[in-house]
Amino acid sequence: MEKVRVAILGCGSRGNAHGAAWKQLLDVDVVALCDIDPERLHAAGERLGVARRYADLEEMFACEDLDVVSVPARADWHFPLARAVLEHGVSAVVEKPITLDLREADQLVDRAGAQGCLLAVHHQNSVGPVQQKAKALLAAGAIGELRCLRGECKGYYGGFGMMETGTHILDQMRNFGGEVEWVQARVTVRGRDIGAQDVAQAPRGLGLVAGDHVTAYYAFRNGVYGTIESFYRPKLESRFSGVDLIGTEGMLCWRTGGNGLYLVKEPIGNLMGGASWEAVSLSEEDRRVPGTDLISDDSGVWMAQEMVNALRQKREHACNGAAARTVLEMILGCYTSHACGGRAQLPLLDRTHPLQRLCEAAGVPVPEFRVSTDAEFLAAEWARSGR
Numbered sequence: 001m002e003k004v005r006v007a008i009l010g011c012g013s014r015g016n017a018h019g020a021a022w023k024q025l026l027d028v029d030v031v032a033l034c035d036i037d038p039e040r041l042h043a044a045g046e047r048l049g050v051a052r053r054y055a056d057l058e059e060m061f062a063c064e065d066l067d068v069v070s071v072p073a074r075a076d077w078h079f080p081l082a083r084a085v086l087e088h089g090v091s092a093v094v095e096k097p098i099t100l101d102l103r104e105a106d107q108l109v110d111r112a113g114a115q116g117c118l119l120a121v122h123h124q125n126s127v128g129p130v131q132q133k134a135k136a137l138l139a140a141g142a143i144g145e146l147r148c149l150r151g152e153c154k155g156y157y158g159g160f161g162m163m164e165t166g167t168h169i170l171d172q173m174r175n176f177g178g179e180v181e182w183v184q185a186r187v188t189v190r191g192r193d194i195g196a197q198d199v200a201q202a203p204r205g206l207g208l209v210a211g212d213h214v215t216a217y218y219a220f221r222n223g224v225y226g227t228i229e230s231f232y233r234p235k236l237e238s239r240f241s242g243v244d245l246i247g248t249e250g251m252l253c254w255r256t257g258g259n260g261l262y263l264v265k266e267p268i269g270n271l272m273g274g275a276s277w278e279a280v281s282l283s284e285e286d287r288r289v290p291g292t293d294l295i296s297d298d299s300g301v302w303m304a305q306e307m308v309n310a311l312r313q314k315r316e317h318a319c320n321g322a323a324a325r326t327v328l329e330m331i332l333g334c335y336t337s338h339a340c341g342g343r344a345q346l347p348l349l350d351r352t353h354p355l356q357r358l359c360e361a362a363g364v365p366v367p368e369f370r371v372s373t374d375a376e377f378l379a380a381e382w383a384r385s386g387r
């Protein structure tokens with residue numbers, strides 16, 4: 001069987017991580033790298049042992065025959081770079097979040113379909129070994145019937161945190177809960193409801209956001225419900241961040257810190273009765289990457305192999321563009337719900353950014369796109385909100 005030919009477009013820290021994951025797979029050739037920054041390009045080339053290096057995307061496509069391009073680049077570059085890849089009839093693995101707004105996400109999903117290409121979004125936790133173990137335990141009845149999913153972000157800051165880690169957490173929730181019917185949310189800053197004057201450009205090129213605290217309730221079509229909270233912590237806490245699966249007979253807790261899974265074998269109402277929890281360990285078989293002999297705990301490796309398997313089996317990737325677009329709707333739906341004071345049905349009917357609409361309705365200028373650091377963003381937020 002011919003090897004899958006992969007290129008990496010963007011050679012920052014994530015480009016190196018994608019490259020290292022692809023390189024572990026036997027039936028993959030990482031044939032080329034591309035970055036407009038020559039220092040990063042050559043450093044990644046040396047680190048990954050890839051000789052064919054390009055400063056220009058179009059030149060790379062002219063010279064290389066590719067099956068997949070990884071797009072590990074800043075969030076605002078996801079749309080133009082992934083679109084360029086798809087235009088060449090090549091499948092793309094783009095970093096999270098899929099795009100900054102739903103119109104861009106719609107275009108990518110449609111383009112992938114029209115070109116007969118796969119579009120995957122790097123919500124790697126949803127395909128990794130820990131989540132497969134959680135799914136297996138759930139299916140085996142370890143926590144009884146699933147009732148509720150509780151998600152918590154790392155502490156980046158309200159709306160910014162939703163686009164940063166919330167996207168991973170919500171993808172996990174969607175993965176366990178299934179189709180989302182509606183969202184109801186409250187978005188606040190310093191304890192008061194946000195208004196148009198609170199809309200800001202997130203750091204890291206993550207687009208329009210608002211609020212230092214987002215609390216949302218999701219109704220999944222199968223009757224399960226989910227909640228998520230994103231608020232500011234002075235120190236980021238991946239120990240508390242993750243998803244709890246709460247069932248009639250117990251609870252499974254996945255934590256981003258250490259990618260750990262914990263099992264409580266008592267109904268949650270009985271925790272005061274001395275219920276204990278145990279860390280779930282994964283056997284060698286649990287850690288075997290599907291379709292290979294490789295043993296790996298690295299969800300990035302599982303994500304890459306899932307792309308190979310999806311291409312070979314002519315099916316969608318588990319973390320496909322449409323799923324990631326739903327995750328973006330789960331985030332933007334919070335603002336839609338907050339603005340109307342009620343439920344926002346998914347998929348959202350209006351594909352424009354709800355915070356842009358909030359500003360326009362109030363006659364407040366929409367903040368112009370800019371890329372800032374986390375510290376610059378927080379300083380501006382605190383100066384504005386009087387913290």
Ligand SMILES: NC(=O)c1ccc[n+]([C@@H]2O[C@H](COP(=O)([O-])OP(=O)(O)OC[C@H]3O[C@@H](n4cnc5c(N)ncnc54)[C@H](O)[C@@H]3O)[C@@H](O)[C@H]2O)c1
Nearest residue numbers: 010011012013014015034035036037073074075095096122
């Ligand atoms: N999945 C995860 O667990 C995870 C973790 C952290 C970050 N991320 C995501 O990774 C992304 C950021 O990755 P990063 O920190 O490595 O980004 P980065 O900005 O440091 O690197 C991106 C690289 O892309 C290059 N680039 C930009 N435009 C280009 C073009 N037209 N042609 C060629 N090269 C181009 C830049 O020069 C840069 O070197 C974000 O989307 C973030 O959300 C994901």
